[in-house]
Amino acid sequence: xxxxxxxxxxxxxxxxxxxxxxxxxxxxxxxxxxxxxxxxxxxxxxxxxxxxxxxxxxxxxxxxxxxxxxxxxxxxxxxxxxxxxxxxxxxxxxxxxxxxxxxxxxxxxxxxxxxxxxxxxxxxxxxxxxxxxxxxxxxxxxxxxxxxxxxxxxxxxxxxxxxxxxx
Numbered sequence: 001x002x003x004x005x006x007x008x009x010x011x012x013x014x015x016x017x018x019x020x021x022x023x024x025x026x027x028x029x030x031x032x033x034x035x036x037x038x039x040x041x042x043x044x045x046x047x048x049x050x051x052x053x054x055x056x057x058x059x060x061x062x063x064x065x066x067x068x069x070x071x072x073x074x075x076x077x078x079x080x081x082x083x084x085x086x087x088x089x090x091x092x093x094x095x096x097x098x099x100x101x102x103x104x105x106x107x108x109x110x111x112x113x114x115x116x117x118x119x120x121x122x123x124x125x126x127x128x129x130x131x132x133x134x135x136x137x138x139x140x141x142x143x144x145x146x147x148x149x150x151x152x153x154x155x156x157x158x159x160x161x162x163x164x165x166x167x
Contacts, residue, residue: 036130061105062105
């Protein structure tokens with residue numbers, strides 16, 4: 001005989017929870033969408049994140065990571081410029097949600113962007129990551145063969161939607 005917890009048969013309780021989780025998974029909906037932005041992110045990335053959130057009745061977490069490297073640690077002018085750029089990018093996501101029922105929470109972090117984005121997604125019950133697909137050509141592609149977007153795709157445990165740059 002199955003044990004009871006608070007007068008509820010344990011096998012029914014567990015089975016009920018499994019059925020509820022299966023129903024949510026079958027619906028394919030998202031509760032939280034993370035959009036990663038920086039000063040170079042096209043506005044279309046924020047709009048895509050807000051559109052996905054609206055479609056699923058989700059909320060948006062807008063995250064911008066100020067890149068911290070050994071060359072800028074303690075160099076206030078460079079860090080301040082990056083912070084200002086990040087805040088403008090976060091505000092653009094908020095502006096994209098104006099006129100919709102989507103709520104946007106803005107977050108600013110410091111460190112390695114790919115690692116911070118993946119860490120945020122893992123620790124905050126994010127269902128979908130939306131990020132821009134960079135257009136890297138020439139010297140930039142040679143000096144940095146792996147983009148932040150590629151690294152987020154590999155590190156993330158949730159689906160990643162990449163949005164191509166505006167042409």
